């Protein structure tokens with residue numbers, strides 16, 4: 106059954122993008138791959154306003170979260186947590202046997218740059234981890250301000266999870282001084298799941314060169330070695346997905362325009378936020394509202410599962426609350442290639458169902 110996805114990933118993938126994956130196979134050591142990679146990387150750099158080295162990983166975003174831990178933590182990590190995905194990153198540090206501390210906030214609140222600064226002043230940490238957009242709560246964290254704080258500490262590497270924000274809102278990697286930032290393909294890029302993307306600057310690369318026991322698959326230096334040699338991936342990459350990414354980036358950069366894409370996300374977010382204020386209430390702090398996903402308090406006590414069953418009949422699907430927030434909240438994603446018209450249509454459908 107086809108349902109238009111208003112969930113925070115995977116998002117709706119348009120038919121022309123799906124078709125961009127359908128071509129006769131070529132090999133990952135053939136010139137076609139070098140051309141594809143070079144084109145794709147150049148466009149990704151535009152999305153992030155960076156000249157940094159880019160990784161296109163054949164794994165979901167969590168893989169490149171683990172890569173950050175393995176390559177960047179030498180002494181100790183500071184994990185800022187305000188929801189499920191920040192918590193997951195700290196869990197990865199734990200399972201990789203890294204020294205780490207957490208700076209934890211109540212769900213719905215954003216991370217404070219001042220708190221990060223206080224922690225960094227102790228001199229204990231050489232890595233800071235932050236979730237830019239916490240998908241479980243609909244919170245956007247003040248990335249630019251956090252990066253400004255971390256930039257004062259030349260030995261500290263800043264790692265950013267932008268899984269549900271990259272390509273949906275402005276992130277100026279070079280101007281803001283972001284050392285490492287990653288995302289997944291199935292969110293604001295509106296591609297199928299299976300790829301991840303990261304930008305790695307010199308500082309993060311240098312740190313990787315100083316860290317032992319990184320394993321092989323996620324070693325930044327391996328990615329870099331194959332790129333320098335032939336602009337190719339270190340492993341047999343998901344070439345069809347990369348071709349879809351290349352095609353989609355053309356649409357983003359050359360057709361819609363990146364600034365217009367950010368504006369469309371902001372407009373959809375504002376429509377959903379206003380609707381939620383009128384009909385329910387917002388879970389996230391007003392100062393930290395996400396431009397890509399809105400988490401709404403279920404103040405009417407409706408069955409969210411039931412709502413989704415009804416919505417399915419109209420050909421739409423939203424997200425229940427995450428973990429303990431299930432049925433207490435629900436989430437509407439306004440990311441990827443969705444339009445203002447589609448968002449308005451969805452809200453109308455929900456109103457018809459809840460009466």
Ligand SMILES: Cc1ncc(COP(=O)(O)O)c(C=O)c1O
Nearest residue numbers: 165166167190238240268269289
């Ligand atoms: C903020 C955030 N980080 C990390 C992840 C994990 O990404 P993946 O499922 O691509 O591994 C998600 C997935 O929803 C996410 O929203």
